[in-house]
Amino acid sequence: MGSRRNWLKQTSLGIVSLGIIPLESFAVSKEEILIKEEANLIPIYLRSNENPYGPSDLARNAMAKSINSSNRYNWDSVSDLISKIAKKDNLAAENILLGAGSTEILDLVARYCAVNKGSFILADPTYNYWTEAVEKLGLTKITVPLTEDKTHDLSAMLNAIQPDTRMIYICNPNNPTGTICERVALVNFINEATKKVIVLVDEAYIDFTNQESLVNLVTENKNLIIAKTFSKMYGLAGARIGYGIANSSTIEKISQLQSWNNGSISVVSVSGALASISDEKFVLETYMRNKNTREYTIKELERLKIQCIPSHSNFVYFSLANYTKDFFEQLKMNNIIGTKIYEEKGEWSRITIGTKKEMEQFIKALE
Ligand SMILES: Cc1ncc(COP(=O)(O)O)c(C=O)c1O
Incomplete structure (x- = not known):
C-alpha cells in the first residue's frame, strides 16, 4: 500500500x-x-x-475569538485543556500528552517502541498509516488477519507475540471495518499482553459506540496507552488535535521523544477543543x-x-x-x-x- x-x-x-x-x-x-x-x-x-x-458552533466561535491570541504561545490554553481532559476522565494532568492529531501520538508511541528495534503487531486490515515511519526506524511489522466477521482476532494476536515484540496496536472500533472488540475479551487480552508488551488502543471512534473507554485502566497498567482524537466526534479533523492517555511514568517516557511537549497544537485549535469538550x-x-x-x-x-x-x-x-x-x-x-x-x-x-x-x-x- x-x-x-x-x-x-x-x-x-x-x-x-x-x-x-x-x-x-x-x-x-x-x-x-x-x-x-x-x-x-x-x-x-x-x-x-x-x-x-x-x-x-461553540467551537467555531471560540476559535474565531482566539485568533487574536495567536501572537502568544499556547502554554496557558494547553494546560487548561489538559486539566479539562483529565477531569472528564477522572485522571491527572500527568496522564495526558497532546499531539497534532492522534496521529502524532500513534507515531510517538511507535517510535518509542522502535528505540530498541524488534517487532510490532497489528491487525489486517486496520488503520496503518503511522506504521511506515517506524518500519524505516527498524521495527518489523507482524500482521494478524481479522476473523471472518472482520473483528480483531485477539487470541491470534496474543499468539503472535515474539520474544522481540514491543507493541500491539488495537483499533477499537476498527478502521476500516467498524467492528468492536467485546469489552471483557479486550480487557482480558490487555491484562495478558501487557505482561510482555505495550498495548496501544486507538479509540478514535469510541464515542460513536455504546462502549466505555478504557482510559481508566491506565492508572493500574503501565503498558497500556490509549490514543484519542478531536477529529471525529468533535468535528475538528482539520484543527489537528488529539491526545494520548497512559500511566504518568509512561507519559513521561514517550514525551521524551516530543521535542516540545504539548507544543504542536495552535492556540486556535486548543480553543476549539476546549469549547468542544463540554459541548x-x-x-x-x-x-x-x-x-x-x-x-x-x-x-x-x-x-x-x-x-x-x-x-x-x-x-x-x-x-x-x-x-x-x-x-x-x-x-x-x-x-x-x-x-x-x-x-x-x-x-x-x-x-x-x-x-x-x-x-x-x-x-x-x-x-
Ligand atoms: C483509527 C484512526 N486513528 C487515528 C486517526 C488519525 O486521526 P487524527 O486526525 O487524530 O490524527 C484516524 C483518522 O482517520 C483513524 O481512522
Missing part, C-alpha cells in the same frame, strides 16, 4: 486538476459552502471519516444523526445486494463482490469522493457516513 501522504496528494491534486474544487474553497464561510453544495460544486467527501456537522449537546446530536444515517445507509446498501459489516462507527465496510456496476466510476460521475479497496478478496471498501442528504445522493449514485 502506498503511503497516505502520497495518496492524499494524488487525490487532492486530482480533484483540483479536474476543476471540481478550487484550492481557495478551504477559506470560504459556512454559508458559501452551503450555496456551493446546493449547486453541486463541492464534492461529497465520504473518504476520511470526518464529521459532516462539525466543528460545533454535550453537539456530541449527542452527532451521535444520533450518525446512528440514524448509518442505519439508513446499511439498509439501502443491502437493498442493492451489497453486503455490509455491522458498524459501530461513522463509516461502513461493505463488499462490492455482487455489485455489477463500476463503483468508483459511479462515485466519480456523481462528484462523490470515496476511498479504496481494502481487501481484494471480496472487494471490500468503506464509506464514511455523511449527512442524510449526502447518503441519499450516494445511494442514488449507486442505483
